[in-house]
Amino acid sequence: MRARANALRGAGLLLALVAGAGGGQAHAQAPASALEAVPLQGLSFGELIPGVPETVRVSDAARRAEILLAGQGSWDVLMVLPDALTSAAGARIPLRFSGRDGAVMPSPSAPLLPFDPLSMGRVRISGGPSPARLLLGGTALPAGDQAAGSYTATVVVIINNPGT
């Protein structure tokens, strides 16, 4: 089900990119605003014990994922979430994300604003001196007979200015 959802999101990404490049007049206009997404740190579950689920909360500054949003304006943000971590040998650890696993940190001192990573959401960035950050936690579900080793995955964050 998640794979299907991700596939549909992938379709959404392509739509956005084509929309951006498809308008002949668009290239002649200055962008409404600019936003740069800069990954700061990955989502790290650390050492997992076989059979023991591990959750990284979005408030866990050391292990959550953080992506810097440098710019200003309103932006549509979509996260393409992986179904599982995989090892080089092809072993998988399922991942689970909930609507509470995302957040936006407008500035380092501001409280976290909820962001549902399971669906596209609009984020308004004021463009203050401290760039906003998009945060992500999640849960890894290693099996009781999970093979030892390193597992990785990637989250793609797509940011699109819907225009005015």
Next chain:
Amino acid sequence: MKKLVLSLAAAAALALPSAASAQVTDNGVISVSATVQTVLRFGASTGLDFGTITPGTAATGQGSIELIRNVGTTLSFPDATALGQLVRTGGTETISPTYTCGVGATATTITTAFTNCSTATLSLAAPTGQSTSYVIFNGSIAASATNLTPGDYTGTIKILATSN
């Protein structure tokens, strides 16, 4: 699925007015990582018991110990020269049984044997997940070696498991 996505993209491009406002997109990729801990330990053991030996009669016995692991493992014997040698309690008389040894999926049948039970090592490939196997020793005492001083004879078999 690919065909569907392309069709959707084309439809979106056509639907956009040529003077649409500028669309700006950016993508970021966040890594997700975990390391599954190595599991390598011995579990319950069944002692190798030759029972009550009748002088002049051969004796046999079988012992095993659980090996629980999720990594490739090398087995060896740290005290090869004294492995499984029995010494009479309160005395100095010894019995030196001959052994065959190896690893099996059950506690009774060797499927992968050591070439010898003193200086040899045995490398076991990493299982697909956590698994339990057994290190098994079959001992035998020749009839000619059982004409001994009465008493209890005991010894130990030490096995070293190292991840590889």
